[in-house]
Amino acid sequence: MADYIHELRQLVGHRPLILTTAAGALLNAQQEVLLQERTGYNDWCFPGGYMEYGERIVATLKREFKEDAGLAVAPVRLLHIFDGDCFKYPNGDEVQCITHFYLVRQTGGHLLRQQTTETSAVRYFPLTALPPFFNQQSEKMAQAVCDYVNHRSR
Known part of the structure; x- marks a missing residue:
């Protein structure tokens, strides 16, 4: 089902879609956070992405983190669910992302060293x-x- 969103877009064009996503925050020992520079955008985000049809949210988190950063991760805690943010991509596609955002820990893999799509x-x-x-x-x-790091350090 890797083409689920592509198939939807063929049916609805650029019309707004509500899509479920999962993303994660990985902190190192210095309390620095891992971010992904998006190809073609010159800006940054947390590793994560869209859920495929039939996939569970934690499976989405793990798959997307591996694809985006090269790392295997496990969720530690749900930090927040974001549900009101709409975004229009440069190609005109509009989305409202319902994002499950987790604190994660690394369980394997190696940071990507090469550019991907x-x-x-x-x-x-x-x-x-x-x-x-x-x-x-x-x-x-x-x-x-x-907020999580500041609250935890008190």
Whole structure:
């Protein structure tokens, strides 16, 4: 079902779609967060992506993290569910993403070293020096990570 969204777009064109996504925040020992630079956009986001038909949300999280960053991960805790953010891609596709955003831990794999169709680079960033984000939802995710780290350190 890897072409699920492509098939939908063939039927509805650029009309708005409500899509479910999963993304994760991986912190290293220095409390830096791993981000993905999106191919063709020159901005950053958390590894994650769209759920395929019949897939479970944690399976989506694991699959997308592996595709986007090269790492196997396991969810530690659900940080937030984002449900009101709409976005229009440069090609005109409109989406409202219902995103399950997790704190994750690495269980295997190696950081991507080569560019893929979706990832130009992956890199850890200090929470105090984050790069430009892909969209408003990614900015909200970064705030959720900061809130989690700040609350945990109290």
